Amino acid sequence: MHVEKEKIYPNCPFITRIVEIGSQTKSQLIQKLQQASISMNEYGEMLLKDEHFTISKTKYSLQTVELTVGDLGFLEGATTPQIYKKAKELNLQLCPLELGPYLRLSYLDQPEGFAGNSVKQHQAPSGSITIASEALSEDEDFPKGFYIRRINGVLWLRGYRADHLHVWNNDNHFIFCQK
Template sequence: MQEIKITNQNLNREALFYALESAGIQTNAYADLIFNHPSYTYTDAEKEISIVELTLHDLGLKNGGNFKQTEEAIQLSGYNCCPLEIAPYIRMHYRSQKPARPKTENGHPPDSILIFSKPLADSSEFPKGFYLRNIEGILWLRAYIASDDYLWEPDTQLIVRKTVIEKNIPVLR
């Protein structure tokens, strides 16, 4: 499992959308809902985080899991949710994602990578977060809506934040 450092360039809205467009990255209408939410911050987020990519099975969810189960498994495994604001920078970093297979209706798209984060709104009608997808060579940063009981498969790939563990080093006197 490779740790990747992602730098938040703290771009304002216009500069971020220019960077995404310049990189050939597309977004969907659900992503626009997140980007337009009053709680979404463009320039106040953390400067750098470390992320890792794994599956629900790697987190111990051998039968898959819903949002709450996945969040608990992430925390029990020593990881954390990614800040939503870092998702565009993760997408710009992940340039060589394998092309997606055809999408299934009402399900997590095959070959997509879920960026696991806390939602901005507690509503089943508002997007929970983002996922990465390569559709016919076009890179996407897509947002998704899912009910609280939606079950991701055990082989669902996700990106989580690597938690920094500070070691208490005893002071010798």
């Protein structure tokens, strides 16, 4: 299917945010998440507790871009490798994994996602935003990264699993970093 070039990032609506990350220990970061009443699933906890999950010792800012898979030109959806390759071609880069918890703490007014029973298994939940990042492990049973969402007023930082063949829907939201 042909996509009009003017509808593809950067010629489409998108959301930018500046997020400060770093300069805390892992336990300080986890404590901040708890103090902010951020809920986590088992995969999110696995990512945070993994020895390969690191936090920068110095504080720095990242400018992020939130857009949909369709905004990258994939009207029929795309796999993670296709999405990441296209983002790179558009001068976007993957985010450090540590961005997930910091983004969750800085984006406390995220709109409510759909909490009904129409959630499709093996699909990103309605209202969720996936942080595009390198996976810590190739193990299929280990989570690949974080996503954030708000359901019934509760803010979540969740981990997810998806293999390289998983097709994301065109309306799934991703966060990338600007170069």
